[in-house]
Amino acid sequence: VQFVESGGGLVQPGGSLRLSCVASGFTPDNYAINWFRQAPGKEREGVSCISTDGSTKYADSVKGRFTISRDNAKSTVYLQMNSLNPEDTAVYYCASEFLRCTGWIKGEDDYDYWGQGTQVTVSS
Secondary structure (H helix, E strand, O other): OEEEEEOOEEEOOOOOEEEEEEEEOOOHHHEEEEEEEEOOOOOOEEEEEEOOOOOEEEOOOOOOOEEEEEEHHHOEEEEEEOOOOHHHOEEEEEEEEEOOOOOOOOOHHHOOOEEOOEEEEEOO
16 A cells, blocks of 8 residues: 655756656545655645545645646546746655545644655756
């Protein structure tokens, strides 16, 4: 049981990337899916979340630039990232919680499943 993230890479400031988070070994239909990120020397932070009913949350730093979506038929959650800037450089992880987004108030151990992460680097 795991998530597999992909889609990261090196992009210039102002560019776009689309991350994918694929569930393996379980059906994520009953789970809210979060995207977190961790930059070097910083704590892991919540970026976005999508609940089972399709409602979404975004960190203030990414509102208007990032869009989260899910395709339950493909057991996949996407994070479309536009207008990227160097402050977005981090390893991006997905993690699940039951039913609804709780706004990143939990400890990491309270999320059910995590992926291994995908590196996003924004640099000219």
